Amino acid sequence: MNAPTSSSSGTAPKLRIGMLRLTDSAPVVTAHEFGFFADEGVEVELAVEPSWANIADKLAFGALDAAVIVPPLAFAVQLGLRGVAQPMLIPYTLSVGGVAITLERELATRVRALGESDDLDPLPALAACLRQQPLTLGVVHAFSTHNLLCRYWLASVGIEVDRDVKLAVVPPSRAVEALREKQISGFCAGAPWGEVALRNSVGHSIAGSQQIWSNAPEKAFAVSARWANQHPEALSGVLRALHRSSRFCDDAENTAYIASLLSRRRYLNLGSHAILASLPGGAETSNGCVFHRGAATFPWRSQGLWFLSQMRRWQLIDDSIDLRTLAERVYRPDLYRAALSPSGESVPRADWKVEGAHAAAWSLDATPLPIPMPPDRFCDGTVFDPDALPPLGESAMPIRARNNGNDATR
Amino acid sequence: MESHPPMSLKILLIDTDAGRARALEEILCESGFAQVVRVPEGAGRIAAVEDIKPDLIIVDMALPDRDALEDLRLVSSGHPIVMFAGSDDPAFAEQAIDAGVCSYNLSGVPLQDIKPIMASAIALFRRLRKVEGELAEAQARLEERHLMERAKALLMQGRRMTEPEAYRWLQKTAMNQNRKLAEVVAAFVTQHDAGTDSHKGKGRQP
Numbered sequence: 001m002n003a004p005t006s007s008s009s010g011t012a013p014k015l016r017i018g019m020l021r022l023t024d025s026a027p028v029v030t031a032h033e034f035g036f037f038a039d040e041g042v043e044v045e046l047a048v049e050p051s052w053a054n055i056a057d058k059l060a061f062g063a064l065d066a067a068v069i070v071p072p073l074a075f076a077v078q079l080g081l082r083g084v085a086q087p088m089l090i091p092y093t094l095s096v097g098g099v100a101i102t103l104e105r106e107l108a109t110r111v112r113a114l115g116e117s118d119d120l121d122p123l124p125a126l127a128a129c130l131r132q133q134p135l136t137l138g139v140v141h142a143f144s145t146h147n148l149l150c151r152y153w154l155a156s157v158g159i160e161v162d163r164d165v166k167l168a169v170v171p172p173s174r175a176v177e178a179l180r181e182k183q184i185s186g187f188c189a190g191a192p193w194g195e196v197a198l199r200n201s202v203g204h205s206i207a208g209s210q211q212i213w214s215n216a217p218e219k220a221f222a223v224s225a226r227w228a229n230q231h232p233e234a235l236s237g238v239l240r241a242l243h244r245s246s247r248f249c250d251d252a253e254n255t256a257y258i259a260s261l262l263s264r265r266r267y268l269n270l271g272s273h274a275i276l277a278s279l280p281g282g283a284e285t286s287n288g289c290v291f292h293r294g295a296a297t298f299p300w301r302s303q304g305l306w307f308l309s310q311m312r313r314w315q316l317i318d319d320s321i322d323l324r325t326l327a328e329r330v331y332r333p334d335l336y337r338a339a340l341s342p343s344g345e346s347v348p349r350a351d352w353k354v355e356g357a358h359a360a361a362w363s364l365d366a367t368p369l370p371i372p373m374p375p376d377r378f379c380d381g382t383v384f385d386p387d388a389l390p391p392l393g394e395s396a397m398p399i400r401a402r403n404n405g406n407d408a409t410r
Numbered sequence: 411m412e413s414h415p416p417m418s419l420k421i422l423l424i425d426t427d428a429g430r431a432r433a434l435e436e437i438l439c440e441s442g443f444a445q446v447v448r449v450p451e452g453a454g455r456i457a458a459v460e461d462i463k464p465d466l467i468i469v470d471m472a473l474p475d476r477d478a479l480e481d482l483r484l485v486s487s488g489h490p491i492v493m494f495a496g497s498d499d500p501a502f503a504e505q506a507i508d509a510g511v512c513s514y515n516l517s518g519v520p521l522q523d524i525k526p527i528m529a530s531a532i533a534l535f536r537r538l539r540k541v542e543g544e545l546a547e548a549q550a551r552l553e554e555r556h557l558m559e560r561a562k563a564l565l566m567q568g569r570r571m572t573e574p575e576a577y578r579w580l581q582k583t584a585m586n587q588n589r590k591l592a593e594v595v596a597a598f599v600t601q602h603d604a605g606t607d608s609h610k611g612k613g614r615q616p
Contacts, residue, residue, distance in 0.1 A: 033597075050471075050472055050473060050474040050476075051471075051473070051474045051475075051476040051477045052477050053476035053477050053479075053480055053492070053512075054471055054476065057471075057492065057507060057512065058507060061500060061503050061504050061507055062500075062504070063504065063507045063508070082480065082492055083492040084500070084503070140477060141477045141480070141481075142480065142481055168478070168481065169477050169478045169480070169481035170478060171474035171475065171477045171478060173474050174474055174475070174478075256604040257600070257601065257604040259604070260600050260603045260604040261600055261604075264596075264600070265553065272603070272604075
């Protein structure tokens with residue numbers, strides 16, 4: 001192992017990265033523990049935070065420089081939607097997939113039994129259950145991928161939030177307890193919490209992000225524009241270190257090693273087997289986390305725009321905001337290329353792509369070599385073309401978002 | 411927005427540390443803030459906030475419940491919702507974050523009225539945090555020692571070393587790799603656990 005000798009020299013730029021107790025923090029934890037950041041001459045301090053609210057506030061007030069974040073929350077910080085605004089950049093995607101929809105055991109069994117007669121698709125079965133009896137499902141923060149994916153999925157079969165189902169915010173680390181105490185009937189959260197519910201015999205996962213949007217981007221590496229502008233060289237180094245780590249984390253041979261690293265008290269503080277399940281090579285083959293394959297690390301502007309369009313759909317952001325410009329300002333594939341192209345890494349040529357157009361594996365135009373890509377379908381078969389963003393109101397269903405008072409604060 | 415005289419503010423404290431919440435309640439009551447409400451730990455804690463309808467919520471930042479709190483209609487529809495948004499004094503918010511306490515200003519109470527309340531909370535959290543920090547440090551030292559014992563035991567068992575030999579081996583490895591002894595010990599134990607964790611065997615070193 002290369003010895004991180006430069007980290008203590010005092011001149012190394014310091015980067016404070018916030019993260020939550022989630023499996024998809026793996027690339028950042030691994031890069032830190034194996035000295036990949038130090039090899040690039042950057043001193044990193046990892047802060048494990050208890051809530052997304054803490055991540056957002058600490059980014060806003062400069063107590064953190066960067067974070068492993070759900071992209072909608074990075075947009076919320078950029079826009080000042082829940083407090084003070086702080087310009088953010090997303091030059092790197094950390095993970096794809098890994099989100100699970102977990103129901104309490106009895107409901108899961110009912111949904112599964114109904115689904116048997118319905119081509120094994122759990123969604124119509126869940127919809128039928130919800131129409132009989134409105135239930136409460138837990139999602140993580142309002143500005144999370146989980147909230148947006150869950151709403152998208154339910155809406156695709158006409159389930160109305162507030163009428164057919166209540167969505168309540170439950171922090172993932174509390175979700176298992178809330179399920180056991182029957183405060184919620186299910187939850188949508190990132191790994192390893194679905195697996196933790198299973199291992200505690202309180203719930204079963206019936207679906208995951210893969211069934212909602214296959215190959216869906218999950219966590220991003222977001223850095224404050226201020227830090228990025230002050231340390232452009234160091235930022236390139238950070239992206240190289242992350243990329244080295246993403247490769248390592250995506251290799252099934254390393255799974256057990258990464259799981260025991262994450263299980264340590266200062267990180268996830270959970271049994272390593274629950275973590276192992278959702279890592280590449282783990283038991284969760286269809287809904288596990290992906291860290292590198294299929295250009296998983298590339299910050300696609302089209303994916304940023306998809307998140308923004310869903311935030312608008314559920315009235316989490318103001319109608320007057322130019323979403324395309326905002327996606328361009330925050331998502332920075334140019335920084336990704338500048339850091340990784342010189343090393344000969346295959347890098348996508350385009351900044352935007354049509355999302356949801358591939359039902360089968362396909363090949364992505366990249367330099368120097370094309371990149372093999374997995375299917376990327378949405379559950380409702382919609383193709384999201386960033387050049388043809390639907391005009392305002394078209395996708396607005398008669399569904400009221402809960403946070404409709406969250407308009408601009410300044 | 412309607413304005414309140416600061417003395418009639420209804421303040422809600424959400425804190426897992428009952429002693430600290432009680433201390434803060436005392437301080438605020440002594441200064442004349444009569445309406446201080448503490449919500450007890452428990453299932454309905456966050457839902458209770460909507461019934462209480464406070465003007466100001468003071469919350470321990472170590473609680474994961476903040477995410478749930480921000481979903482409440484009462485909180486999310488407030489217009490600066492969190493941390494003195496719109497304040498021209500970011501240093502004050504930074505002090506609060508540093509102390510681990512945060513506030514939600516729900517009824518548009520002027521910032522100058524909230525500042526002394528938050529200053530008391532910040533001071534109290536900071537004082538108690540120092541004690542906590544010392545405790546965490548002691549715990550970290552204990553964990554390091556525990557890992558060292560395990561690493562030595564593994565070496566003694568697996569490689570038939572004596573205890574001093576095992577210690578010297580770890581020390582030498584740390585010196586050769588130019589890393590801290592504690593780091594090498596932790597990595598050694600982690601790697602061993604990974605090796606026995608699955609039938610797949612050893613994880614590859616980067």
